[in-house]
Amino acid sequence: MEIQTTKKSRKFKDFADFDNQRQDVGYFLLPFKFHRITPEIEVLVNEVGDFLLVPNGTAYKIVKREIDKEKNFDLYADLIANFFISESKVSPLIDVLATRYRTKKSFLDDFTTLHIFVITLRCEHTCHYCQVSRVTQDKTKYDMQEVHIDRGIEMMMKSPNPHVTMEFQGGEPLLAFDKVKYAVLKAYEEAEKYNKTITFVICTNLAVVEREMLEFCKEYNILISTSLDGPDYVHNPNRPRPNKNSFELVKKGIDLCREVLGFDRVSALMTTTNLSLQYPIEIIDTYIEFGFNSIFLRPISPYGFAVHNEKKNKYETDKFLEFYKKGLDYIIELNLNGTYLVEDYARIILTKMLTPFPIGYVDLNSPAGLINNAIVFNYNGKVYASDESRMLAEMKDETFLLGDLTTNSYEDIFYGKKVQEIAQFWSNESLAGCSDCAFQSYCGADPVHNHATQGSMYGYRPTSTFCQRNMEIIRYIFERMYKDKSVENIFRKWASPKR
Amino acid sequence: MAELKNYSKDGEITVFADAKLYSKEAIFKCLYWYGDKFHTNVSFHNQDTYKITLIPISTSQISTNEMELYLAKLERDLVDFSVRQLVNQETQAIRELLIAKAFANGEFDEIPVGELTDPVGFNVKDL
Numbered sequence: 168m169e170i171q172t173t174k175k176s177r178k179f180k181d182f183a184d185f186d187n188q189r190q191d192v193g194y195f196l197l198p199f200k201f202h203r204i205t206p207e208i209e210v211l212v213n214e215v216g217d218f219l220l221v222p223n224g225t226a227y228k229i230v231k232r233e234i235d236k237e238k239n240f241d242l243y244a245d246l247i248a249n250f251f252i253s254e255s256k257v258s259p260l261i262d263v264l265a266t267r268y269r270t271k272k273s274f275l276d277d278f279t280t281l282h283i284f285v286i287t288l289r290c291e292h293t294c295h296y297c298q299v300s301r302v303t304q305d306k307t308k309y310d311m312q313e314v315h316i317d318r319g320i321e322m323m324m325k326s327p328n329p330h331v332t333m334e335f336q337g338g339e340p341l342l343a344f345d346k347v348k349y350a351v352l353k354a355y356e357e358a359e360k361y362n363k364t365i366t367f368v369i370c371t372n373l374a375v376v377e378r379e380m381l382e383f384c385k386e387y388n389i390l391i392s393t394s395l396d397g398p399d400y401v402h403n404p405n406r407p408r409p410n411k412n413s414f415e416l417v418k419k420g421i422d423l424c425r426e427v428l429g430f431d432r433v434s435a436l437m438t439t440t441n442l443s444l445q446y447p448i449e450i451i452d453t454y455i456e457f458g459f460n461s462i463f464l465r466p467i468s469p470y471g472f473a474v475h476n477e478k479k480n481k482y483e484t485d486k487f488l489e490f491y492k493k494g495l496d497y498i499i500e501l502n503l504n505g506t507y508l509v510e511d512y513a514r515i516i517l518t519k520m521l522t523p524f525p526i527g528y529v530d531l532n533s534p535a536g537l538i539n540n541a542i543v544f545n546y547n548g549k550v551y552a553s554d555e556s557r558m559l560a561e562m563k564d565e566t567f568l569l570g571d572l573t574t575n576s577y578e579d580i581f582y583g584k585k586v587q588e589i590a591q592f593w594s595n596e597s598l599a600g601c602s603d604c605a606f607q608s609y610c611g612a613d614p615v616h617n618h619a620t621q622g623s624m625y626g627y628r629p630t631s632t633f634c635q636r637n638m639e640i641i642r643y644i645f646e647r648m649y650k651d652k653s654v655e656n657i658f659r660k661w662a663s664p665k666r
Numbered sequence: 667m668a669e670l671k672n673y674s675k676d677g678e679i680t681v682f683a684d685a686k687l688y689s690k691e692a693i694f695k696c697l698y699w700y701g702d703k704f705h706t707n708v709s710f711h712n713q714d715t716y717k718i719t720l721i722p723i724s725t726s727q728i729s730t731n732e733m734e735l736y737l738a739k740l741e742r743d744l745v746d747f748s749v750r751q752l753v754n755q756e757t758q759a760i761r762e763l764l765i766a767k768a769f770a771n772g773e774f775d776e777i778p779v780g781e782l783t784d785p786v787g788f789n790v791k792d793l
Contacts, residue, residue, distance in 0.1 A: 198757040198764070200750065214764060227745070230752050257760065265767035272768070599698055603750050629702035 193232050194252040197264075201226040202605035204645045215267040216519055216608035217249045220649045267523055271608065274525040274532060274540060277328035279581070281529070281541035283554060284319055284350060286311050286335045287343035288546050292372055292408045296440060299338065299561050310343045311546045316350045318572040319544040323354070324361045325577040331358075334368040334392075336554070338546075341375050351387050368392055372406065373420025374413060381427040391424050393417060395435035395457065397443060397450035405440050421457060435459060439466050444486055447494035455501075455508060463511035464494045466636065484632045488639050499647065502657045509661050516641055517662040519609045529553065531611040531637070535593035538569075538586055548572040550580050552589060555615045566618055589614055592624040600628030606641045670715065672741060674733040679704075679720040681740055682711055688744060689751050693718065696747040700740070703728065 198214045203223060211219045211226060221242070228234055229252065236243045246252045250264050258264065288301045288309040301309055311319075323331050333354050335347050351367055358365040367389040384391065396402040399414035406413040424433035435457070437443070437450060447464070454462045466487050491512075498510045518526045529536030537553035544550055548571050551557040556567030567589070570580040580586075592614040595601035601612070616633045617626030628634045648655045670682040683693060693716060697706040704720040711717035720740065722728045728736065 195760075196753055196756045198761040199753060201746075203746075214761065226753075227749050230749050230756075257763070261760075261764065262767065265764050268764060268768040599695075603695060603747070603754070627701070629699050 194234075194246075194254055195256050196230065197250050197253055197258060199226075199251050200603060200605040200607065202642070204642055204649065208649055210605060210645050211251055212605045212608065213250045214608075215250070215264065215271055215523070218520060218645075219245055219249060219251070220645065270523050271525055274527055274536075275534065277326075277330075279326045279538065279540060279542050280328050280330065280527065281332045281334060282319065282323045282326070283334045283336055283541065283543040284311065284316065285543065285546045285557065286316075286337065286340045286346050286350065288338040289342045290337055290339040290372075291342070291374060292339070292406050292413065294406050296405070296438060299558060301338065306343070309338070309546060310346055311544075312548070313346075313349060315544065315546075315548040315572050316346065317353065318548070320350065320354045320357050322542075322544070322550075322572070322577055322580070324357050324363065329362070330364045330366070332366040332368060334370060336370045339372060339375065340369050341371050341373075341380060344380055348383060351383075351389065355387060366390065371420075372413065372417060373424070374408065374416040376420045376423060378423065378427060381424060384432075385428050391428065391433040393421065393424075393433060393435050394438065395421075395453065396437050396440075397446055398453045401443055401446050401450060404442055405438065418457075430458070434461075436463055437465065439464065439487065439490065444490045447490050448497050451494055451497055451501075451508070455506065460507055461509040461511050461514070462494075462498070464491050465512060484635050488636065491640060492643055495643070495647075499654055499657060503653060512640065513644055513658070514661045516609050516644060517658050520644075521659055521662040530613060531609075533593070533595040533607070533610070533612045534590070535612045535614060537567075537593070537615060538581065538589070539593075542569075542581075544572060550575070552586075553615055555619070559615070559619055564619075567615055589624065592617070592626075598625065598628070600634065604638075606638060609641050610637045670711070672737060674730075674737045677722065677733070679733060679737050679740060681718045681720075681737070681744070683716040683718060683744060685710075685714050685716055688716065688748055690716075692747040692751040693744065695751070696740070696743045699743070700736075704736075 199211055201209050201211050203209045204220065207223060208220050209223045209226060211221060211229075225234075225242070229246065234243055234246065234252075243252075247254070250258065250260070253259075285299075287306075288299055289303055289306070290297070291302065293302060303309060320333075323333065333350070335350070337343075340347055347369065354365060354367075367384075367387060368391075369384070369389055370392045373391070373393050383389075394406070395417055396405045402414040402417070403411050421433055421435070435454070437454075443450060451462055466484075495510055495513060498508050501508050515526050515528045515531060518524065519531075525532070527536070527540055529541045532540065537556070541553055542550065543552070543554055543557050545557050545560070549557075549560070550569045550572060551560060552567040552569055559566065560568060567585075569575075569583065569585050575583075592598070593612050595604075595607050595610060595612040598612060601607055601610070604610070613633055614624035614626070617631065618624050620632060621627055621630065626633075644658070648658055672681040673679075693708055697708065697718070700706055700720055703726045704722055707719045707721075709717050709719075718740070720736065722733075
């Protein structure tokens with residue numbers, strides 16, 4: 168017997184259900200934006216980041232009501248189904264669209280997650296791009312005092328977020344491992360009291376790691392995030408230290424972490440320098456040799472001491488983009504040939520493009536991730552809006568200083584006048600150049616970057632390196648996806664939460 | 667009235683825009699993106715026509731050939747930004763409603779009521 172279903176059991180209406188609706192007025196527009204991807208195609212993006220890749224000129228035809236329901240049946244159906252047009256003035260699915268919008272902004276729901284504790288500024292490396300570290304034995308001057316650690320944990324427990332991350336940065340945190348231990352034990356105890364779950368992360372170059380330290384990390388489920396800049400001939404010049412053996416030490420360190428903590432408990436980040444720009448393929452190959460299944464091809468930040476070392480650090484955005492595209496193309500080829508490797512920057516953007524969910528990446532959110540998602544407690548008790556803000560402070564620029572752990576309350580710091588001032592510039596929906604940009608929902612606002620590079624938190628998009636970089640990377644991702652279905656399949660796999 | 671032609675001449679780009687077709691908002695939003703390379707100016711050629719001029723800033727170093735390309739780009743961008751402006755105008759109310767609903771926490775969920783169906787077939791309104 169033939170199985171029949173009734174419409175009541177279906178989630179979506181049949182297309183035929185729209186047939187008799189308001190033919191007299193044609194269709195109504197829903198909010199959307201568009202951008203040319205190549206001379207042939209443009210992308211239409213709706214308010215929640217859904218997109219359609221269509222021939223150039225389609226947006227114009229839509230607005231001029233030249234899309235005919237019968238002659239352009241497929242496009243018309245796609246436009247209806249993806250909330251670009253509606254056959255009634257208020258779409259019957261307005262509540263669904265509103266829920267999807269709320270979901271896209273749900274990274275705001277619980278406020279600050281990431282609490283960065285700069286546990287010491289001391290470091291035994293002298294990386295030319297590092298903005299903050301000091302080669303010194305002076306613990307009193309450059310290590311975080313226990314009173315500041317206690318107050319930082321108190322602030323962290325006041326976050327409305329039921330899940331917080333406590334990240335130890337430096338300098339080199341393992342040089343102050345006694346302070347790390349103190350902080351972990353204290354935070355662990357407090358988290359139980361306040362019924363919060365807590366994730367611990369130590370950002371370390373692993374040069375001074377010892378088995379006993381990792382045993383402690385194992386006991387408290389501490390994740391290790393290390394630095395790996397590529398093969399030894401890139402990593403060692405990027406990260407000078409006595410004996411010039413940074414690469415050898417990080418290799419040993421990663422092996423030891425995997426042995427004690429487990430294979431996936433250690434991840435690596437790379438920093439791009441002028442030297443790195445020559446070796447995208449070799450850097451990626453190094454990550455594969457080390458057994459990592461992802462790599463983050465990230466640009467160097469323009470803050471702090473790095474700005475003063477122009478010859479080594481201030482490379483053109485175009486050169487970075489060339490490096491990035493070469494790297495991304497190579498990673499795609501690897502995936503097509505059966506090696507699973509994800510490029511993390513593309514993954515962040517693809518998650519925004521291809522899923523209904525937001526992603527907690529501080530630099531690409533609107534409202535911005537600073538304060539809303541991350542906060543920095545510096546070694547000296549000062550509180551900054553983001554990691555980049557404290558780097559600016561090293562250049563004597565205290566614009567993003569929010570307060571002091573010993574003298575200010577949670578409310579002073581998180582809801583104070585400084586935050587209100589920054590908040591005027593942290594949504595790309597209200598910035599000139601961004602407000603009409605089709606990539607708005609994939610990109611973010613970065614008032615710290617604007618201030619550091621252009622002298623105002625508002626910024627100026629035509630000369631913004633942040634804008635130039637993100638516009639081209641997003642455009643390129645669309646282009647690759649459009650031109651090759653197999654690339655789209657890889658991208659969808661990267662964006663899938665069950666990867 | 668003779669048709670006004672856009673041109674690039676003597677290191678200057680001049681474009682005319684019919685004020686009945688191009689809004690002031692669309693023109694300024696378009697010119698915003700040229701400010702890194704050009705001094706931009708908008709004036710009335712006559713009461714129905716805007717006159718837009720672009721003059722390269724001293725550090726731009728733009729060749730004559732590139733000036734022609736920028737002329738074509740400006741003409742195209744003016745159309746694009748006009749289309750964007752039309753979408754903005756027509757959808758402003760629905761966008762405000764959408765965002766109000768998204769963050770209303772139930773306050774304005776009823777007005778206007780969306781049409782919900784449920785995949786398992788029961789009537790949502792009876793719940």
